Amino acid sequence: MGLLRFIAARFAAIDRRPAPVIDSHNELGHYGERVALASLRRRGYRLLDRNYRTKAGEIDLICRDGQTLCFVEVKTRHSGPHMHPADAVHRNKQQRTVRAAQHYLQVHGSPRIVARFDVVEVFITTGQIPECRVIADAYSS
Numbered sequence: 735m736g737l738l739r740f741i742a743a744r745f746a747a748i749d750r751r752p753a754p755v756i757d758s759h760n761e762l763g764h765y766g767e768r769v770a771l772a773s774l775r776r777r778g779y780r781l782l783d784r785n786y787r788t789k790a791g792e793i794d795l796i797c798r799d800g801q802t803l804c805f806v807e808v809k810t811r812h813s814g815p816h817m818h819p820a821d822a823v824h825r826n827k828q829q830r831t832v833r834a835a836q837h838y839l840q841v842h843g844s845p846r847i848v849a850r851f852d853v854v855e856v857f858i859t860t861g862q863i864p865e866c867r868v869i870a871d872a873y874s875s
Contacts, residue, residue: 753858766810766856766864767794773866774854779804788837791830795854796838799870803849805835807872810856813865819855820869832875851875 750772756762771781779797786793795806807827809819823831831851839847853872857865 750863752861753864755860756858762810762812762858763808766858767808769810769856769858769864770806770808770854770866771795774806774868777868783838786834786838788834790833790837791827793831793834793838801848803839803843803847804852804870805831805838805849806852806854807831808854808856810858813857813859813862819857820853820872823853823872828873835875 753765756765767784771784774795774797775781777799779799781795781797782803783796784794786796793805794808795804797804797806807823809822811819828851835849835851839849850871851873853869855867855869857867
């Protein structure tokens with residue numbers, strides 16, 4: 735029975751397992767992106783690209799939500815009072831993401847496609863199941 739539990743835990747959705755101890759800022763960001771992606775997939779989003787980098791900036795996740803192309807910024811924070819990770823997506827970050835999205839559309843798609851900018855807030859508390867909050871159409875170009 736131990737092996738069966740191990741296999742089940744290994745393949746369980748990462749966003750439904752208790753969060754591990756995370757020491758570095760980079761590890762926290764990568765973990766948050768995996769949690770956010772699992773949560774988005776459960777909501778019907780389909781991943782097209784991740785960590786898309788240009789000279790203008792980076793987009794954490796690029797997904798399809800139905801016919802809409804979604805450029806997703808993931809912000810992960812340890813849970814605490816009055817925490818709003820989306821507040822870290824300031825005007826400068828939004829502008830860099832918009833420029834990176836424009837580059838993506840020039841290279842991969844039509845500028846006529848319906849697109850939006852989403853933010854996913856991931857709240858982490860060690861030993862507890864992470865919480866995700868998807869903010870669809872969080873800002874515009």
